[in-house]
Amino acid sequence: MRVGVIGGGQLARMMIPAAIELGVELRVLAEAEGMSAALAADRVGDYTDVETVLAFGRDVDVVTFDHEHVPQHVLRALVDAGVPVHPGPDALRFAQDKLLMRERLSELGLPVPDWARVETVAELDDFIADHGGEAVVKTPRGGYDGKGVRVVRSGAEAAEWFAVGDGGGGALLVEELVDFRRELAQLVARRPSGEIVAWPVVETVQVGGVCSEVIAPAPRSPGRLADVAADVAITIAEGLGVTGVLAVELFETTDDRVLVNELAMRPHNSGHWTMDGSTTSQFEQHLRAVLDLPLGGTGCHERWSVMVNVLGGPVSDALTDRYPEALVGHPTVKLHNYGKAPRPGRKVGHVTATGDDLDEVAYEARAAAAVFQD
Amino acid sequence: MRVGVIGGGQLARMMIPAAIELGVELRVLAEAEGMSAALAADRVGDYTDVETVLAFGRDVDVVTFDHEHVPQHVLRALVDAGVPVHPGPDALRFAQDKLLMRERLSELGLPVPDWARVETVAELDDFIADHGGEAVVKTPRGGYDGKGVRVVRSGAEAAEWFAVGDGGGGALLVEELVDFRRELAQLVARRPSGEIVAWPVVETVQVGGVCSEVIAPAPRSPGRLADVAADVAITIAEGLGVTGVLAVELFETTDDRVLVNELAMRPHNSGHWTMDGSTTSQFEQHLRAVLDLPLGGTGCHERWSVMVNVLGGPVSDALTDRYPEALVGHPTVKLHNYGKAPRPGRKVGHVTATGDDLDEVAYEARAAAAVFQD
Numbered sequence: 001m002r003v004g005v006i007g008g009g010q011l012a013r014m015m016i017p018a019a020i021e022l023g024v025e026l027r028v029l030a031e032a033e034g035m036s037a038a039l040a041a042d043r044v045g046d047y048t049d050v051e052t053v054l055a056f057g058r059d060v061d062v063v064t065f066d067h068e069h070v071p072q073h074v075l076r077a078l079v080d081a082g083v084p085v086h087p088g089p090d091a092l093r094f095a096q097d098k099l100l101m102r103e104r105l106s107e108l109g110l111p112v113p114d115w116a117r118v119e120t121v122a123e124l125d126d127f128i129a130d131h132g133g134e135a136v137v138k139t140p141r142g143g144y145d146g147k148g149v150r151v152v153r154s155g156a157e158a159a160e161w162f163a164v165g166d167g168g169g170g171a172l173l174v175e176e177l178v179d180f181r182r183e184l185a186q187l188v189a190r191r192p193s194g195e196i197v198a199w200p201v202v203e204t205v206q207v208g209g210v211c212s213e214v215i216a217p218a219p220r221s222p223g224r225l226a227d228v229a230a231d232v233a234i235t236i237a238e239g240l241g242v243t244g245v246l247a248v249e250l251f252e253t254t255d256d257r258v259l260v261n262e263l264a265m266r267p268h269n270s271g272h273w274t275m276d277g278s279t280t281s282q283f284e285q286h287l288r289a290v291l292d293l294p295l296g297g298t299g300c301h302e303r304w305s306v307m308v309n310v311l312g313g314p315v316s317d318a319l320t321d322r323y324p325e326a327l328v329g330h331p332t333v334k335l336h337n338y339g340k341a342p343r344p345g346r347k348v349g350h351v352t353a354t355g356d357d358l359d360e361v362a363y364e365a366r367a368a369a370a371v372f373q374d
Numbered sequence: 375m376r377v378g379v380i381g382g383g384q385l386a387r388m389m390i391p392a393a394i395e396l397g398v399e400l401r402v403l404a405e406a407e408g409m410s411a412a413l414a415a416d417r418v419g420d421y422t423d424v425e426t427v428l429a430f431g432r433d434v435d436v437v438t439f440d441h442e443h444v445p446q447h448v449l450r451a452l453v454d455a456g457v458p459v460h461p462g463p464d465a466l467r468f469a470q471d472k473l474l475m476r477e478r479l480s481e482l483g484l485p486v487p488d489w490a491r492v493e494t495v496a497e498l499d500d501f502i503a504d505h506g507g508e509a510v511v512k513t514p515r516g517g518y519d520g521k522g523v524r525v526v527r528s529g530a531e532a533a534e535w536f537a538v539g540d541g542g543g544g545a546l547l548v549e550e551l552v553d554f555r556r557e558l559a560q561l562v563a564r565r566p567s568g569e570i571v572a573w574p575v576v577e578t579v580q581v582g583g584v585c586s587e588v589i590a591p592a593p594r595s596p597g598r599l600a601d602v603a604a605d606v607a608i609t610i611a612e613g614l615g616v617t618g619v620l621a622v623e624l625f626e627t628t629d630d631r632v633l634v635n636e637l638a639m640r641p642h643n644s645g646h647w648t649m650d651g652s653t654t655s656q657f658e659q660h661l662r663a664v665l666d667l668p669l670g671g672t673g674c675h676e677r678w679s680v681m682v683n684v685l686g687g688p689v690s691d692a693l694t695d696r697y698p699e700a701l702v703g704h705p706t707v708k709l710h711n712y713g714k715a716p717r718p719g720r721k722v723g724h725v726t727a728t729g730d731d732l733d734e735v736a737y738e739a740r741a742a743a744a745v746f747q748d
Binding site for chain 2: 001013014016017020021022023039040275279280288293294295296297299301302319320323324327328331332334335336337338339349
């Protein structure tokens with residue numbers, strides 16, 4: 001069984017251990033030498049080039065992804081050549097274009113923030129005026145980790161994004177500024193033949209638009225909330241035809257609604273806790289799903305898991321230089337190093353702690369992660 | 375951090391996921407192309423050749439092992455060249471030569487079966503006569519998985535082993551045939567700076583001299599038994615200067631004693647359950663130990679873990695062809711495929727189940743493993 005992964009980042013890297021255990025041959029098409037998933041890098045090449053991707057796809061049983069940036073015409077060339085692609089282009093376009101995503105989720109009757117497609121500053125001003133004088137503007141394509149997202153009080157503040165167009169025909173997505181209590185994420189996995197499983201809904205903490213911490217399961221979540229979150233994600237996975245892992249980022253509003261924020265059709269930062277906290281990690285599950293194998297259990301080893309990202313990493317030395325300090329005081333935390341050079345704000349690793357007492361678990365994970373920050 | 379592993383079998387393979395997570399660069403000196411640990415195979419070469427091993431050792435921070443067969447003169451050449459070797463030659467010789475091991479354990483006052491060094495058929499006959507007419511004869515070197523071990527009722531039955539000599543000066547090890555209730559194994563890890571940790575003692579089930587199943591922790595084990603097993607292994611690790619993981623195979627006798635059977639100075643089949651059942655897997659712990667990093671927790675995720683070996687594997691098709699059947703009925707078992715061609719009796723993989731009810735856990739693991747046997 002050969003799985004080809006387009007993209008050589010840490011998500012591809014974290015698929016390697018799962019592939020080794022399952023006896024799956026993982027082949028990565030990396031963007032450059034020395035990337036996070038270099039150990040499994042079968043070749044280096046441009047994922048926007050049809051010939052490069054076709055040559056890569058012909059050598060594997062299924063193609064999947066470390067990111068959602070492979071252009072539609074490249075994906076369709078793979079499908080036309082008979083290469084199984086999971087998630088497929090029909091699903092991926094909703095992860096690639098936020099306007100398409102909002103349209104489709106609205107059609108499916110799913111709870112989303114008020115939104116509109118705006119093509120001019122004037123249209124944007126109208127939306128802002130109708131929504132209390134503030135709104136969130138998003139470029140339909142290319143945004144991640146807070147990039148391509150801006151809170152504005154006037155259309156002029158996004159004027160240059162209209163000018164650039166950004167492949168969306170000049171249109172932007174504008175959404176109400178949601179008054180939320182906290183952010184949640186719901187992870188599910190679906191195989192082509194239809195089986196679908198859900199992990200417990202988790203709470204995610206963002207700093208500056210970047211995920212800093214995940215608590216699994218989300219504390220203070222009545223059964224109803226957990227059921228709604230799972231139902232929303234399952235409806236999306238089925239409605240959009242997603243195969244593999246799907247992460248649905250959610251807002252829990254101050255008036256007790258759950259609204260869909262963003263989608264990711266691949267393993268996701270909000271699911272890293274599953275590597276150490278769940279029967280089946282999201283990386284193993286993704287491989288099983290794209291290979292159309294029966295899916296694994298999504299129960300938890302311990303009552304609580306807390307995952308804390310290592311953002312940026314140390315400036316003065318290497319991550320590994322801090323291991324003695326990080327490990328000696330925290331023998332039960334699990335450390336994950338992505339093999340990437342430290343750079344401000346960059347995700348270079350994460351730590352996960354698990355246990356019965358949430359305060360203790362969160363303290364352990366935060367304290368161990370803090371050792372790696374200057 | 376670069377760790378060099380001599381030997382490309384499944385133990386080296388199972389170190390790769392742990393190395394990826396820790397951000398350790400693992401380099402394997404494999405015996406041949408296409409071995410179980412091929413993904414990390416830095417080169418292929420003869421581990422009995424000094425120049426090959428020296429060239430390999432100079433490129434890494436520490437050398438460790440997939441097996442105990444590297445000759446002493448090769449190990450000493452590495453040490454003389456300044457390459458850290460863990461476990462070192464002074465410890466490894468006790469794993470390489472069962473006569474030396476028995477002598478040293480007796481010196482340390484550890485509980486061992488009655489034993490003798492015998493150089494002739496007549497000496498062996500005398501030992502047999504003194505021990506109820508039966509004894510176990512072992513070649514001091516090269517035995518594993520039941521090979522080089524024979525139960526005899528007369529010295530003549532081992533005559534050809536005296537003739538071969540087998541590098542032991544013609545001497546053989548003879549031991550009393552222990553009347554045991556069951557077999558146990560105690561796994562510990564020790565770093566060069568002295569820290570040592572122990573996992574719970576486990577019960578191992580052998581069929582034809584080959585491990586078929588491990589139950590962790592060993593059922594019906596009073597605290598006293600668990601303490602004795604851990605004390606024995608810690609005394610051995612410290613007394614023999616073992617670094618890395620040490621597995622001590624034990625007999626629990628019908629008169630309630632614990633006797634040391636065999637030693638392995640590396641990750642061991644009796645510890646595979648730790649990959650899915652313990653806070654720290656034996657493979658991660660081995661890497662931490664040989665790098666002299668603080669050791670990880672040895673607690674259990676669930677009350678029980680049962681590991682069942684896949685021996686031989688299917689004849690008519692590939693292991694992966696049986697995945698749909700194995701996985702659909704057993705969503706919580708963890709499957710480990712060593713990437714080896716099926717062959718009668720060969721260890722080609724294992725499955726582990728964990729949970730609160732031992733009968734259920736054992737049933738799950740055995741049923742999933744049985745799918746892979748014809």
